[in-house]
Amino acid sequence: YEAKRTRTGHEVYLPERDTHSRRRLELLGELRDALANDELILHYQPKADIATGEVHGVEALVRWAHPRRGLLMPSDFLPLADHSGLGRSLTAFVLDRALVEIGQRRSEGFDLSVAVNLSPADLLDLGLPSDVARTLERHAFPASCLRLEVSEDAVMADPERSLEVLRGLRAIGVATALDDFGSGHVSLGHLKHLGVDEIKIDRSFVLRLAEDERDAAIVHTTVDLGRRLGMKVVAEGVETVEAWDALAVLHCDEAQGFFLGRPMTATALAGWMRDRAAAA
Numbered sequence: 001y002e003a004k005r006t007r008t009g010h011e012v013y014l015p016e017r018d019t020h021s022r023r024r025l026e027l028l029g030e031l032r033d034a035l036a037n038d039e040l041i042l043h044y045q046p047k048a049d050i051a052t053g054e055v056h057g058v059e060a061l062v063r064w065a066h067p068r069r070g071l072l073m074p075s076d077f078l079p080l081a082d083h084s085g086l087g088r089s090l091t092a093f094v095l096d097r098a099l100v101e102i103g104q105r106r107s108e109g110f111d112l113s114v115a116v117n118l119s120p121a122d123l124l125d126l127g128l129p130s131d132v133a134r135t136l137e138r139h140a141f142p143a144s145c146l147r148l149e150v151s152e153d154a155v156m157a158d159p160e161r162s163l164e165v166l167r168g169l170r171a172i173g174v175a176t177a178l179d180d181f182g183s184g185h186v187s188l189g190h191l192k193h194l195g196v197d198e199i200k201i202d203r204s205f206v207l208r209l210a211e212d213e214r215d216a217a218i219v220h221t222t223v224d225l226g227r228r229l230g231m232k233v234v235a236e237g238v239e240t241v242e243a244w245d246a247l248a249v250l251h252c253d254e255a256q257g258f259f260l261g262r263p264m265t266a267t268a269l270a271g272w273m274r275d276r277a278a279a280a
């Protein structure tokens with residue numbers, strides 16, 4: 001198998017690089033089946049407007065309810081999916097499921113939009129916008145209530161083509177967000193041309209926001225930059241009331257994180273929204 005030797009001489013096992021191991025092949029076969037057998041499930045994490053506290057959006061986050069290994073998190077299987085050409089199928093599955101489940105919440109009267117994370121392969125596929133348009137139509141889900149999140153490094157794999165895919169998404173009325181902003185290799189020049197609607201500040205800058213002046217400076221500047229570029233700015237990884245309050249002072253638009261709510265099933269989300277409305 002492929003392993004990396006650290007300076008101390010220990011080997012770090014990198015399953016996503018390990019193309020031949022039995023475990024990897026086994027997991028890959030299982031992942032293909034999981035897509036077909038409904039073993040992948042979605043949790044939804046709420047996102048709130050910081051000024052009003054209102055929740056109008058959630059982010060769909062995939063989990064694998066593995067029959068023997070328990071609940072697997074994205075970091076356990078996404079690298080494998082991406083390296084094995086399953087990225088597009090995974091997105092198709094997640095998008096479909098998210099539109100069904102949030103469509104149900106919407107028909108119950110909850111005014112919600114949903115954000116879905118794209119895989120790197122999606123941004124290389126010029127057919128993505130028409131696929132997404134068809135899925136929206138199939139579920140009679142308004143395009144304006146869907147947001148697609150892209151990571152900096154997925155964009156940088158092929159900036160030209162990504163730009164075209166993002167343009168296509170805008171043309172069908174779907175909003176886009178640049179995820180984990182500040183943690184990857186997107187330059188300000190790229191940001192200028194990408195035309196995303198939203199910037200999500202990486203949680204590494206948000207976690208200690210109230211205690212670390214350097215983090216506060218970075219968040220402050222990003223909020224300002226987003227505003228001047230006409231983009232909404234969202235902070236992810238808001239874990240404490242102190243971070244929330246600091247974001248309010250900086251006039252950040254929206255916040256997502258354990259302080260507001262953890263990722264939960266679509267059913268739990270309905271109860272959570274009701275409790276929140278009752279408490280307000």
Ligand code: C2E
Nearest residue numbers: 060061062073074094117118119237238239256257258263
């Ligand atoms: P992301 O898109 O940046 O999603 C936010 C991640 O941060 C989620 O981890 C969420 O549970 C976690 N998080 C939220 N609030 C807090 C907080 O206050 N503190 C901390 N420490 N963490 C918080 P998760 O669900 O493990 O997902 C990890 C990543 O996997 C996501 O990062 C996203 O890049 C990817 N991912 C998740 N679902 C999908 C999917 O359906 N498709 C694709 N392509 N990628 C996905």
Ligand code: MG
Nearest residue numbers: 059117149179
């Ligand atoms: Mg995301």
Ligand code: MG
Nearest residue numbers: 179180200236
């Ligand atoms: Mg993120």
Ligand code: MG
Nearest residue numbers: 180202203236
């Ligand atoms: Mg993140």
